[in-house]
Amino acid sequence: MGSQNIQLDKAGKLKHFLSIDGLSKDHITTILDHAETFTSVSKRSSKKVPILRGKTVVNLFFEASTRTRTTFELAAKRLSADVMNINLESSATKKGESLSDTLKTLEAMQADMFVVRHQDSGAAEFIARQVAQNISVINAGDGRHSHPTQAMLDMFTIRKHKKTFTQLRVAIVGDIAHSRVARSEIHALQILGVPEIRVVGPKTLIPTEIGKLGVRTFNSLESGIDKADVIIMLRLQQERMRSALLPSGREFFNTFGLTKEKLRLAKSDVIVMHPGPINRGVEIDSEVADSPESVILQQVTHGIAVRMAVMSLTMGRV
Amino acid sequence: MGSQNIQLDKAGKLKHFLSIDGLSKDHITTILDHAETFTSVSKRSSKKVPILRGKTVVNLFFEASTRTRTTFELAAKRLSADVMNINLESSATKKGESLSDTLKTLEAMQADMFVVRHQDSGAAEFIARQVAQNISVINAGDGRHSHPTQAMLDMFTIRKHKKTFTQLRVAIVGDIAHSRVARSEIHALQILGVPEIRVVGPKTLIPTEIGKLGVRTFNSLESGIDKADVIIMLRLQQERMRSALLPSGREFFNTFGLTKEKLRLAKSDVIVMHPGPINRGVEIDSEVADSPESVILQQVTHGIAVRMAVMSLTMGRV
Amino acid sequence: MGSQNIQLDKAGKLKHFLSIDGLSKDHITTILDHAETFTSVSKRSSKKVPILRGKTVVNLFFEASTRTRTTFELAAKRLSADVMNINLESSATKKGESLSDTLKTLEAMQADMFVVRHQDSGAAEFIARQVAQNISVINAGDGRHSHPTQAMLDMFTIRKHKKTFTQLRVAIVGDIAHSRVARSEIHALQILGVPEIRVVGPKTLIPTEIGKLGVRTFNSLESGIDKADVIIMLRLQQERMRSALLPSGREFFNTFGLTKEKLRLAKSDVIVMHPGPINRGVEIDSEVADSPESVILQQVTHGIAVRMAVMSLTMGRV
Numbered sequence: 001m002g003s004q005n006i007q008l009d010k011a012g013k014l015k016h017f018l019s020i021d022g023l024s025k026d027h028i029t030t031i032l033d034h035a036e037t038f039t040s041v042s043k044r045s046s047k048k049v050p051i052l053r054g055k056t057v058v059n060l061f062f063e064a065s066t067r068t069r070t071t072f073e074l075a076a077k078r079l080s081a082d083v084m085n086i087n088l089e090s091s092a093t094k095k096g097e098s099l100s101d102t103l104k105t106l107e108a109m110q111a112d113m114f115v116v117r118h119q120d121s122g123a124a125e126f127i128a129r130q131v132a133q134n135i136s137v138i139n140a141g142d143g144r145h146s147h148p149t150q151a152m153l154d155m156f157t158i159r160k161h162k163k164t165f166t167q168l169r170v171a172i173v174g175d176i177a178h179s180r181v182a183r184s185e186i187h188a189l190q191i192l193g194v195p196e197i198r199v200v201g202p203k204t205l206i207p208t209e210i211g212k213l214g215v216r217t218f219n220s221l222e223s224g225i226d227k228a229d230v231i232i233m234l235r236l237q238q239e240r241m242r243s244a245l246l247p248s249g250r251e252f253f254n255t256f257g258l259t260k261e262k263l264r265l266a267k268s269d270v271i272v273m274h275p276g277p278i279n280r281g282v283e284i285d286s287e288v289a290d291s292p293e294s295v296i297l298q299q300v301t302h303g304i305a306v307r308m309a310v311m312s313l314t315m316g317r318v
Numbered sequence: 319m320g321s322q323n324i325q326l327d328k329a330g331k332l333k334h335f336l337s338i339d340g341l342s343k344d345h346i347t348t349i350l351d352h353a354e355t356f357t358s359v360s361k362r363s364s365k366k367v368p369i370l371r372g373k374t375v376v377n378l379f380f381e382a383s384t385r386t387r388t389t390f391e392l393a394a395k396r397l398s399a400d401v402m403n404i405n406l407e408s409s410a411t412k413k414g415e416s417l418s419d420t421l422k423t424l425e426a427m428q429a430d431m432f433v434v435r436h437q438d439s440g441a442a443e444f445i446a447r448q449v450a451q452n453i454s455v456i457n458a459g460d461g462r463h464s465h466p467t468q469a470m471l472d473m474f475t476i477r478k479h480k481k482t483f484t485q486l487r488v489a490i491v492g493d494i495a496h497s498r499v500a501r502s503e504i505h506a507l508q509i510l511g512v513p514e515i516r517v518v519g520p521k522t523l524i525p526t527e528i529g530k531l532g533v534r535t536f537n538s539l540e541s542g543i544d545k546a547d548v549i550i551m552l553r554l555q556q557e558r559m560r561s562a563l564l565p566s567g568r569e570f571f572n573t574f575g576l577t578k579e580k581l582r583l584a585k586s587d588v589i590v591m592h593p594g595p596i597n598r599g600v601e602i603d604s605e606v607a608d609s610p611e612s613v614i615l616q617q618v619t620h621g622i623a624v625r626m627a628v629m630s631l632t633m634g635r636v
Numbered sequence: 637m638g639s640q641n642i643q644l645d646k647a648g649k650l651k652h653f654l655s656i657d658g659l660s661k662d663h664i665t666t667i668l669d670h671a672e673t674f675t676s677v678s679k680r681s682s683k684k685v686p687i688l689r690g691k692t693v694v695n696l697f698f699e700a701s702t703r704t705r706t707t708f709e710l711a712a713k714r715l716s717a718d719v720m721n722i723n724l725e726s727s728a729t730k731k732g733e734s735l736s737d738t739l740k741t742l743e744a745m746q747a748d749m750f751v752v753r754h755q756d757s758g759a760a761e762f763i764a765r766q767v768a769q770n771i772s773v774i775n776a777g778d779g780r781h782s783h784p785t786q787a788m789l790d791m792f793t794i795r796k797h798k799k800t801f802t803q804l805r806v807a808i809v810g811d812i813a814h815s816r817v818a819r820s821e822i823h824a825l826q827i828l829g830v831p832e833i834r835v836v837g838p839k840t841l842i843p844t845e846i847g848k849l850g851v852r853t854f855n856s857l858e859s860g861i862d863k864a865d866v867i868i869m870l871r872l873q874q875e876r877m878r879s880a881l882l883p884s885g886r887e888f889f890n891t892f893g894l895t896k897e898k899l900r901l902a903k904s905d906v907i908v909m910h911p912g913p914i915n916r917g918v919e920i921d922s923e924v925a926d927s928p929e930s931v932i933l934q935q936v937t938h939g940i941a942v943r944m945a946v947m948s949l950t951m952g953r954v
Contacts, residue, residue, distance in 0.1 A: 098916065276415075276423060615740055
């Protein structure tokens with residue numbers, strides 16, 4: 001995986017943001033620190049800063065995701081960029097134009113940044129390898145591979161609540177197999193020095209090769225979240241489940257749904273996270289989603305700040 | 319109907335704009351006066367004012383309406399706000415997220431205003447009761463209940479042409495039963511002191527309980543518009559007519575369509591209004607729509623100014 | 637064709653931009669010179685100029701074209717205008733509103749410019765004849781009739797590479813019959829004094845009346861591009877071909893596809909143009925599309941500058 005090289009410039013600074021894999025602790029800390037400055041912007045009466053004024057950000061969505069597109073669009077607009085939303089399912093590709101020609105055409109229109117969402121793993125890196133020198137590419141989720149801004153907003157949220165990463169026990173619970181988030185989380189947690197990372201879920205939803213990443217696997221929620229400092233619930237990607245890997249949402253809830261009662265097994269100051277949108281009563285009980293332990297809505301807020309940070313850092317506007 | 323409380327803050331000022339019902343004459347006059355200042359903005363070479371600069375306005379449309387969305391989007395942009403259009407039929411709700419969670423997520427993104435269009439009566443108020451303290455909700459039409467900005471732009475248009483409301487005879491003609499506009503108009507006209515409000519239409523299109531609102535019912539166009547100062551034609555909502563309440567557009571035109579000839583029954587300085595889009599040859603003859611008595615296009619212009627006024631007032635930016 | 641009158645104001649300056657036909661050499665040169673100033677804007681770190689700040693540009697697309705809409709939207713945003721995208725297939729026209737009423741409604745919202753794309757020839761001029769005095773109409777392609785901004789960006793590109801128009805041999809190759817571009821190109825080239833304009837293609841794709849325009853017709857690619865200074869390849873509009881005028885893309889390529897080998901027949905400093913999106917292996921070989929002779933991506937870049945020029949000139953903002 002060579003994204004290590006491609007996403008950094010010669011001075012080792014972020015040029016694209018494609019995956020957590022290949023970044024140093026310093027890169028990640030820089031993003032987190034920079035995002036911190038933007039949380040205050042979002043609280044101001046006027047939430048706009050002129051950092052990307054006159055820049056053109058193109059949302060290249062090969063896969064529809066209103067929620068993710070909205071966060072990137074908001075982040076870009078609050079940086080004063082012009083935003084073009086291009087749904088590539090309904091665009092020139094239909095007319096038989098190749099992806100490469102579409103990209104070159106958008107470059108020729110002097111786009112400055114592509115925010116890419118694609119159903120195929122590796123698509124964002126593929127695009128980053130194609131684009132002109134001056135363009136930054138941000139991965140907004142590619143296949144099952146990576147969703148690095150989601151991982152970063154989660155790290156940001158953990159840092160807000162926990163003093164240090166180096167003594168944490170973090171449990172990632174649910175549909176690990178279909179999650180582009182889980183992989184990015186694991187990389188980020190490791191780089192930040194988290195000593196114990198657990199993946200928790202039914203055998204059918206945990207890839208067998210996951211052990212290679214240096215995480216511990218649990219097939220029981222109770223033991224998986226035992227004394228955890230942080231629980232990251234994953235969305236049960238029902239629409240992605242193509243084969244009968246799961247009996248039903250209800251049955252999943254009975255064994256892996258996080259309830260207030262089960263949550264008592266974790267540490268008393270545990271925080272519960274979820275990338276959203278949540279399936280109440282499937283992977284998480286409503287009572288937990290709305291509990292003081294839940295930081296789910298804070299994650300959304302932090303997501304805007306983190307995306308503003310990544311956008312301005314990759315554009316060299318700090 | 320408790321929207322009276324919810325749409326006002328503790329000082330009695332507009333916080334949300336959900337329905338005309340519950341507002342005082344003073345509230346309405348404040349909106350009209352404020353809108354007056356924005357009519358000059360729209361005539362200027364640059365139509366932008368920085369009143370909502372750095373604010374995020376979210377158009378939450380659960381029901382498609384290009385025309386209404388366009389007017390709110392234009393109003394928000396001319397106030398320098400950032401606008402996000404979210405069509406909720408095609409968004410996260412499809413993924414099984416609850417409305418409440420969608421709202422909380424948008425709040426967490428630091429939205430400042432929701433402009434809500436919904437097919438169900440009461441939806442805007444329901445949303446206003448859910449949102450965080452700092453968010454304003456504008457009702458852009460909910461079911462058959464209310465369309466208060468439409469009513470306000472009509473009041474604005476009447477005030478432009480008639481010196482006082484307290485001596486007017488106003489006839490509202492057409493599909494009263496399916497109209498969210500009619501109800502809002504009646505409330506606004508009453509609050510402003512209009513002594514004679516008439517509803518005019520075939521029995522099948524006038525709800526039996528309408529008399530309770532203190533209006534006079536006419537089932538003949540000729541007697542209904544007799545000596546009227548203002549005629550408000552309603553759009554025949556053909557797409558809403560689910561049962562066979564009407565024979566045909568042509569037959570409706572013969573009995574309730576406003577023609578130049580019938581218009582002579584009204585006062586000589588009558589004005590003719592219509593919320594648009596008009597069905598020429600169904601509820602209104604082309605000759606009337608294009609006549610000097612018609613103020614239909616002025617209504618559209620006033621709609622932008624009134625929406626700018628409501629947006630800035632509810633946001634406390636005056 | 638009376639667009640000559642309608643697109644100019646009384647002082648003879650551009651008011652609308654509907655077709656090349658009817659413009660003087662001076663009009664065209666003014667646009668080209670003005671576009672030159674905008675090419676530097678697009679290279680600046682901030683690509684925004686305040687020329688149309690506070691103006692409302694409405695993209696009225698009766699026919700979907702993401703690519704064309706994107707270029708106009710970008711051009712308008714870089715001029716600091718507010719842009720409203722209205723897809724009229726999915727809008728009020730569905731509710732039975734006439735085009736004329738839709739236009740009047742948008743005017744009443746104080747739109748300043750309509751960028752019109754329509755499947756019918758003459759639609760842009762029809763609209764320009766309807767709109768209020770203060771509104772400018774830009775033709776973004778109407779039926780088979782005209783696509784004047786495409787012609788202008790091509791002229792701009794030719795001027796960048798060739799010192800003078802008055803000694804050029806220009807070959808337009810491909811589907812002349814279904815091309816709205818070809819007609820506009822021919823007019824522009826003639827006005828600029830190009831002595832030899834050739835149209836090249838199979839008989840079925842060249843209208844018989846084309847000779848009247850003063851161009852030479854070739855049914856062989858080899859003889860058509862012989863010693864050409866400029867080759868303009870047209871897109872094979874497969875989706876427009878309603879009857880069986882062509883055997884297949886492959887067969888077309890064998891006889892009219894531009895290959896590196898055939899390109900040797902042209903002058904050694906020939907430039908190859910194409911309006912995009914290109915069909916590699918149908919009208920043009922990949923090797924040619926990516927060759928030093930190809931200026932296809934430069935055309936895209938120039939397209940933004942030319943559209944910025946046309947928008948600011950028609951709005952009297954120079």
